[in-house]
Amino acid sequence: MSRDLPVAGWKDQVLLILRRRTAFVVDGESMSPLLKSGDKILVDPRASIAVGDIVLAHHPYTQGSKLIKRVAEISTSGEYFLTGDNPEYSTDSRTFGKIHTADIVGKVVCKL
Numbered sequence: 001m002s003r004d005l006p007v008a009g010w011k012d013q014v015l016l017i018l019r020r021r022t023a024f025v026v027d028g029e030s031m032s033p034l035l036k037s038g039d040k041i042l043v044d045p046r047a048s049i050a051v052g053d054i055v056l057a058h059h060p061y062t063q064g065s066k067l068i069k070r071v072a073e074i075s076t077s078g079e080y081f082l083t084g085d086n087p088e089y090s091t092d093s094r095t096f097g098k099i100h101t102a103d104i105v106g107k108v109v110c111k112l
Helices: 010-017
Strands: 020-027 040-044 055-057 066-074 079-083 104-111
Touching: 010 040, 055 079
Parallel strands: none
Antiparallel strands: 020 040, 040 104, 055 066, 055 104, 066 079
16 A cells, blocks of 8 residues: 655646646645645546555535545445545545445546
8 A cells, every 4th residue: 555646747747738637636634644735636537446545536425525535445346435544634434434436536646
């Protein structure tokens, strides 16, 4: 399980221009110290996701809101149990339960 994210290289920036990556700004401290509020990340919506990966997902209760969490478990039915790296500041699957595959936007692949 990786606890670090690489910085975007030229390939990632080209993929962003080609719309194969999505940029997103972190809001909150639930993934600190790895990701802090204001950090910019790139998300790959086509990447396969495994336990330990960080994902961007639609919030289960707040329409139009997204959250960034680490995948702690993937059930055989394709549901994801997500947790924040900083539990004191994280609302995650321990509170709202598992997230469906359709609610996963993509895998966080690097920082901008």
